[in-house]
Amino acid sequence: MKNQPTLLHKYNVPAPRYTSYPTVPLWADDMNEEKWKKLVKVAYEDFGDSEGITLYIHLPYCESLCTYCGCNKRITKNHAVETPYIESVIKEWEIYLSLFETKPKLAGIHLGGGTPTFFSSSSLKTMLSFILGTSELMKGAELSFEGHPNNTTRDHLKTLFDLGFRRVSYGIQDFNLEVQKAIHRIQPLEKVKEATDVARDIGYDSVNFDLIYGLPHQTIATIEDTFEKVSSLMPDRIAFYSYAHLPSAFPAQKSFEQFLPKEEEKRALYEKGKEILSKMGYLEVGMDHFALENDQLYQAKENKTLHRNFMGYTTSPSKILIGLGNSSISDIYYAYSQNNKDINLYKEQISLGNLSLSKGHTMSSEDIATRNLILSLICNQVAQWDATFYHQISQSNLEKLLIFQKEGLVQFDESGIQISEIGLPFVRNICTVFDLRMQEKTERQFVFSKAI
Incomplete structure (x- = not known):
């Protein structure tokens, strides 16, 4: 892929490894x-x-x-x-x-x-x-x-x-x-x-x-x-x-x-x-x-x-x-x-x-649903959802998914999402789109290793 070096530079940013969701720094400590x-x-x-x-x-x-x-x-x-x-x-x-x-x-x-x-x-x-x-x-x-x-x-x-x-x-x-x-x-x-x-x-x-x-x-x-x-x-x-x-x-x-x-x-x-x-x-x-x-x-x-x-x-x-x-x-x-x-x-x-x-x-019910989605992406590179879930994706996250799709990293529609072969190196970045806990804590800084 001709733009692979550009994408590597773009997406080589700190991101969780998703051995859990929420990732440990984002636990509620409750x-x-x-x-x-x-x-x-x-x-x-x-x-x-x-x-x-x-x-x-x-x-x-x-x-x-x-x-x-x-x-x-x-x-x-x-x-x-x-x-x-x-x-x-x-x-x-x-x-x-x-x-x-x-x-x-x-x-x-x-x-x-x-x-x-x-x-x-x-x-x-x-x-x-x-x-x-x-x-x-x-x-x-x-x-x-x-x-x-x-x-x-x-x-x-x-x-x-x-x-x-x-x-x-x-x-x-x-x-x-x-x-x-x-x-x-x-x-x-x-x-x-x-x-x-x-x-x-x-x-x-x-x-x-x-x-x-x-x-x-x-x-x-x-x-x-x-x-x-x-x-x-x-x-x-x-x-x-x-x-x-x-x-x-x-x-x-x-x-x-x-x-x-x-x-x-x-x-x-x-x-x-x-x-x-x-x-x-x-x-x-x-x-x-x-x-x-x-x-x-x-x-x-x-x-x-x-x-x-x-x-x-x-x-x-x-x-x-x-x-x-x-x-x-x-x-x-x-x-x-x-x-x-x-x-x-x-x-x-x-x-x-x-x-x-x-x-x-x-875990809240939302946490459990998100974990299942992220686990499916991490393990199988595919996740299914229904039209209700799809229409609840925020505009900013939908725009991120559209960028991933334009770059050839994913395909998605109302029924689910599939990570392409060239998208595999960016799976951690793709999962962050669904990481609502991290998005809620934008004012905090977290120590994660780089994604790539």
Whole structure:
């Protein structure tokens, strides 16, 4: 498309990633523990038996700081922190168990961080054995974890496999040594190959690689080299993310600011990576995600059953996501909540028998309808609506849609909207047209990564 560079420049503006709607900075902050518990009970009664619960467990510790990282983490080499934290997660789950009238069914568990494999296999086994012993795994439940190739051992992989885990996601980011030094994450191909081979040898069904474009010192040549190395291992899924530069929130990112690729150079890195992925046999699954044709994530995309939540794209249909651990976010369809980010405060409140909620949001009927529309666009690039909804679109938003249509990014009418293939890079921008919460708060400034 001849005007692609112009559009990239025009639409490369801060925009939410829409892992939720409303996005976290736009939550009404109208939640307290009593209200949250009541809503959890309602959601459990409505969806718990039929769809089960998905658990996200945040494990925040890392031994060293990766300077590109935007996650909530605590840097320490003191592994004595493991036991008190695991005990807090178990106590938090016990609080939730007291809200359920039946033994809960689990649709999935995901361990994120931080670095989950900072924790010893015995610590992870203690935590997970308790959770699994007080729950019932649903048929097809997906258990997955994020592993650092440098410290994910055979013992980690075997212990988690024996507990039912079948998918592991390795944070690779880039294989170029200069890039790795800049972002303070040095991991040779040999370590990644070892971690991948061991997982497959044990019997893991799915190995995922996380890669990032837009990092310091990246060039077309380094991207080609990285993907050549990736092709020697052929993971089942690849997440190819845009680096989010937010130094005001993550000061360590300032250390390499002068070495970041320019706007058009960054997009060229993505296009080159996407081109290579296509040649390797990977198929695009929503924003930033690619999978082999026989992978469940791609099959969900084809079957229009793909879902998106705070963990990204998922095949799980569950409307209840409970977050355990500091900073973790819960989504129970009728409301959201987030735990306190401060680890000590989180542990203290849990020890007193309270949940450690820092903020939340109660969904209105308008919120739910908007979320469903945005989710449909993010997952399927299409959304349907009726004539009543269409005629309620404000004049200013209708004008934005008409501009998108003129630029070839969308087609829409009284029955719905379809994002074109060339419109896919701009899906976040397109979703903002329907983000009424953000439009209502135009006087406030929000920190979002750039859309492209």
